[in-house]
Amino acid sequence: MQIIFTSTPPSTVRLHARVVNQGAALTGLDAALVEGAAASRFSGRAGQVFEGFASVEGAVKRIALAGAGEADGADRRLDCERAGAALTAKYLVSTERAMALDLGQAGLSADTAAAVLLGLRLRGWRHDKYRTKLSAEKRPSLET
Incomplete structure (x- = not known):
């Protein structure tokens, strides 16, 4: 999985994800x-994921919200890793090839933002070399 940093997501990306703090207003x-x-009952608990579809700028987008737990929690870094891992677990084999991840809404520090990306990357690791009978819907599709 490739991670690319950009200020605005490409218009071709259909899956948009956002990290959300527990109890924060969804604005x-x-x-x-x-x-x-x-x-x-999505509240933003660590590892909790909510998905829906919405029309954004004339195109239907898949919107995912990943919970990062309490903003001032003792296990903040671990909770952020759980948020990233939950997104990968849900969308790795979902036919989506790319995901735009918004880290700006949760007020993450550089360390906790890196934890989200670490969880995202580590959960996507697979060793499929010897799995010769994987059907197309079980093969990883998420690349970026």
Whole structure:
């Protein structure tokens, strides 16, 4: 999996993910997503993931929210790793080839942002060389 840093995500990326602190207000999202997250009891606990679809700039985007736990929690770094790992676990074999990850909404420090990316990268590691009978839907698709 490649990690690329950019100020604006490419318009071709359909999967947009955001790291969310526990109990934080979901701002800047479609109202249907906010209500859907509340209805599914998404609170931003570490490793918790919510997914929905929304129209963004005329295109349908897949929006994922990953919980990073409490902003001032004792295990903040570990919780951030869980958030990244949860995103990879959900979307590694989902047919999505790229994911735009927004780290700016959770007020992450450089250390905790790196923890999210570390969890994202480590959870995506697989050794499939000797797995010769993997069907197409079980092969990793997430590359960037």
